[in-house]
Structure formats: structure tokens, C-alpha cells
Amino acid sequence: MTTPRRTARRPLAPRVAAPRESVDPACIGRRVVRRRAKGMDAGAVAAALEEARFDARQASRHEDLADDVRGPAELAEWERIERLLADAAPDTVYDPDADDVVQAELAADAAADAAREAELRKAARVAARADELQALRQLGTLEQTEPREGDEAARDELTRRAGSYVQRDVDAWLAHALAAHLVHYRYPAARAVAADLLPTHLLAHAALLIELAHIAPGAGVGQLAFAARLAAADSEATGDLAAFLARAWSGQS
Numbered sequence: 614m615t616t617p618r619r620t621a622r623r624p625l626a627p628r629v630a631a632p633r634e635s636v637d638p639a640c641i642g643r644r645v646v647r648r649r650a651k652g653m654d655a656g657a658v659a660a661a662l663e664e665a666r667f668d669a670r671q672a673s674r675h676e677d678l679a680d681d682v683r684g685p686a687e688l689a690e691w692e693r694i695e696r697l698l699a700d701a702a703p704d705t706v707y708d709p710d711a712d713d714v715v716q717a718e719l720a721a722d723a724a725a726d727a728a729r730e731a732e733l734r735k736a737a738r739v740a741a742r743a744d745e746l747q748a749l750r751q752l753g754t755l756e757q758t759e760p761r762e763g764d765e766a767a768r769d770e771l772t773r774r775a776g777s778y779v780q781r782d783v784d785a786w787l788a789h790a791l792a793a794h795l796v797h798y799r800y801p802a803a804r805a806v807a808a809d810l811l812p813t814h815l816l817a818h819a820a821l822l823i824e825l826a827h828i829a830p831g832a833g834v835g836q837l838a839f840a841a842r843l844a845a846a847d848s849e850a851t852g853d854l855a856a857f858l859a860r861a862w863s864g865q866s
Contacts, residue, residue: 638681638682638683638686639682639683639685639686640686641683642682642683642684642686642687642690643686643687643690645687646687646690646691646694647690647694647707647709647712647715648709649661650691650694650707650709651707651708651709652706652707652708653706653707654698654704654705654706654707655695655698655699655705658691658694658695658698658707659695661691662688662691662692662695665687665688665691666688668684668688669684669685669688672684693714694707697712738763739763739766739767739770740770742761742763742764742766742767742770743767743770743771743774746758746764746767746768746771746783747771750782750783755782755783755786756786756789756834758786759790759795759796760786760787760790760795760796760797760798761796761797762797762803764787765787765806765807765810765811766810768780768783768784768787768811769810771783779845781841781845784812784814784815784818784841785818785834785838785841787811787815787819788815788816788818788819788822788840788841788844789819789822789834791804791807791811791815791816791819792819792820792822792823792826793822793826813848813849813852814844814845814848814851815844816848816852817844817848817849817851817852817855818840818841818843818844818845818848818851820851820852820855820856821840821843821844821851821852821854821855821858822837822840823855823859824854824855824858824859824862825837825840825858827858827862828858828862
């Protein structure tokens with residue numbers, strides 16, 4: 614009888630969890646008031662306001678309600694609606710759909726929801742790209758992979774997953790792509806964005822690679838591996854060396 618072989622299972626990538634919205638008792642209170650006030654005229658709102666004021670006086674006698682925010686919010690909303698109807702034409706009833714304050718809040722909520730959805734989609738894209746780069750590393754084909762816009766964030770995600778351990782192979786790959794001006798890195802604006810997002814040692818590595826390419830144009834990635842070690846050991850000195858070589862090269866040309 615043969616024992617079935619077990620294949621190594623690739624660890625699952627962490628799920629991108631949707632952030633939970635914090636509960637806002639004051640907001641809940643205002644919404645409750647608006648639902649209740651819908652269709653009320655000025656007299657009915659005035660009666661409801663008196664009831665809310667009575668409840669507020671009763672609550673003020675209890676120390677355990679001292680931190681309550683929903684009650685005061687409800688009272689303030691009844692007062693606002695009363696003023697709104699006082700300024701309206703006679704026999705006007707309250708309609709949240711015609712309330713500028715309510716509509717502004719709904720628009721703000723919709724914008725916030727859209728922003729949250731966009732952040733979730735962005736996080737999902739970054740996580741998927743990080744998965745892809747990890748798979749390419751395991752296949753040994755990362756060096757042949759072209760960079761994409763947003764790979765700086767994927768690099769950060771891989772570093773986060775590794776407990777802030779520097780991903781030297783990913784950093785070296787990005788440094789070479791940046792130095793060679795591959796794909797979108799051929800545009801100065803993209804390189805400027807990368808300079809704001811990538812760590813100093815990676816940028817110093819890329820700067821040194823650019824100058825070494827002038828000295829040894831045909832040098833392969835393996836031959837220039839020392840540049841990464843120099844940058845990791847002392848990024849400032851590596852940057853100074855790159856600047857020195859750049860000045861020396863410009864003086865010869």
C-alpha cells in the first residue's frame with residue numbers, strides 16, 4: 614500500500630476586512646426624530662418638543678445618564694425642526710426630503726460610503742498584487758516581471774505580512790525597474806511618486822545602479838548585487854557615491 618503524497622498548501626492571503634462603522638448615538642437620535650416628525654405640522658412638533666424637554670429634565674436627575682448624547686441630540690433636533698416649520702408657510706408639514714440639512718447629511722454619508730468602498734477596492738488590488746509577486750518569487754521569475762503602477766503599495770503589503778522584515782529580493786527588483794526606467798517608470802512623474810513612497814535604501818540602490826550602468830552597460834543583475842548590500846548597509850553613503858559617480862560621468866561627457 615502506498616502512502617499518498619501531500620502537496621504543500623500555500624498559505625491563504627489575509628482577507629481585506631471591511632472597516633466597521635462606529636455607532637453614533639447622536640446620529641441615531643436625529644434620525645429617529647426625523648422619522649417621527651415626518652408629516653407633523655407645527656403644533657404636533659411643538660407637542661413633541663415639550664415631551665422631549667420633559668424627558669431631558671427627567672434624565673438630568675440621573676447620574677448614570679450624564680454621558681448620554683442621544684437624548685440631547687433628539688432634543689436639539691426637535692428644536693431645529695420647530696424653527697424650520699416656524700419659518701415655513703402656514704400648514705406646512707415636516708418632510709425630511711425637503712430638509713436641506715438632512716439632504717446635506719445624506720450627501721455627505723454617500724460620499725463617505727463611496728470613499729470607503731474605493732479604499733476597500735484599492736486594498737483588495739494591493740493584496741492581489743502582493744499575492745502575485747509572492748508567487749513569482751516562489752517561481753523564481755520575479756526578476757523577469759515588469760513593474761506596475763502601485764507596486765510600491767504591494768511591496769509595503771509584503772513587508773507588513775513578513776512582520777516588517779525587509780523583502781530584499783522585492784526591493785532589488787523594484788530598484789532595478791526604477792533605475793532602468795521600465796514601463797511607467799520612464800515617466801518622471803511616476804519616478805517622483807515612487808521617491809515619496811519607497812524607502813531611502815531602495816532609492817539609493819536605484820541611484821547607484823543608474824551610475825553603474827554608465828560604467829558597465831552590459832552588467833547583469835547578479836554582477837550588481839553588491840549595490841543592494843551597500844545600500845542596505847549605509848543608504849546615505851550609497852547615495853553620496855551615486856552622486857559622485859554622476860558628477861564624474863558628467864565631467865567626462
